[in-house]
Amino acid sequence: MNTTMKRSIQRAGDRYHNNHGWLKTYFSFSFADYYDPENMHFSELRVLNDDHIAPGTGFGLHPHKNMEIVTVVLKGALEHKDSTGNREIIVPGQIQRMSAGTGIYHGEANASSSEPLELLQLWFMPERLGIDPSYETHTYGLESIQNRLLPVVSNHAEELGTAHIHQDMTMYLGQFPEGEEATIELRPNRSLYVFVMEGEVGFEDGEVLHRRDAARIKNADTMKFHFRPGTHVMVIDLP
Structure with a gap:
């Protein structure tokens, strides 16, 4: 495959x-x-x-x-x-x-x-x-998403402390006032959707998302992001 x-x-x-x-x-x-x-x-x-x-x-x-x-x-x-x-x-x-x-x-x-x-x-x-x-x-709480990607919606609400949704997915929100690098590790062959509310998000290959840009990623595994200062981002782990 x-x-x-x-x-x-x-x-x-x-x-x-x-x-x-x-x-x-x-x-x-x-x-x-x-x-x-x-x-x-x-x-x-x-x-x-x-x-x-x-x-x-x-x-x-x-x-x-x-x-x-x-x-x-x-x-x-x-x-x-x-x-x-x-x-x-x-x-x-x-x-x-x-x-x-x-x-x-x-x-x-x-x-x-x-x-x-x-x-x-x-x-x-x-x-x-x-x-x-x-x-x-x-x-x-906005203070909880500072300099981290926090799960806020998932189908494992009790375990993760999120809103509950009837789908195999997890939504993360994060704000990075000073900039930050972060890595997400996913189950094999997952999909990842990245949406930038404010700021910029860089990928390892040099591609950059700007304000209100989005990336649709299939067969994602381990993803590394560079969040530029002032970035507010949403990342969704999907089947």
């Missing part, structure tokens, strides 16, 4: 962009009115939307089924409400995980009337269909 590592880069400017006035959004994968049959998903990651939501606006209640939805707030405050009775405010340092399962309605809005909201919303395909809908907010 050929297990040679393969890496592709998606530059920030190559993402699909739409400006609705109240919402400026960037799609890393096919979504809504953007359809590219060659860019439907990476492993079990189906959606990554980079949303910038104006004060006092947001998405009204709308339905989802059979998807694991994770939201990372980068700036501002997100108001969440759903058909199971949850209503919360999520801020940087927290992760929102929602399992749509057999069906759920939810709405997301900028909780502030004056400050903008920036977030990443990710959809993962579930390990099985028809699970019961569920929701959780996991607080990890």
Whole structure:
């Protein structure tokens, strides 16, 4: 079996962009009115939307089924409400995980009337269909991701102290104010998705990811990164 590592880069400017006035959004994968049959998903990651939501606006209640939805707030405050009775405010340092399962309605809005909201919303395909809908907010704290990659979402929540997701994956977040080198060791033939929120991430071969760039890596094993000063990064270990 050929297990040679393969890496592709998606530059920030190559993402699909739409400006609705109240919402400026960037799609890393096919979504809504953007359809590219060659860019439907990476492993079990189906959606990554980079949303910038104006004060006092947001998405009204709308339905989802059979998807694991994770939201990372980068700036501002997100108001969440759903058909199971949850209503919360999520801020940087927290992760929102929602399992749509057999069906759920939810709405997301900028909780502030004056400050903008920036977030990443990710959809993962579930390990099985028809699970019961569920929701959780996991607080990890920004101080906990300084100069390290911290697991914040996984299917081993109790062991790792993360939000729980119904998929064989682990999401890590890290901030590196002074820069840092880090190594991730993975099980054989895993996939790795790297998304740079701020700063720059370098690979051993000299390739560099800049702000909002992403790398899709197949047959990953041991990966070494150089995080430049001021970097905020998300790394996802996938099947």
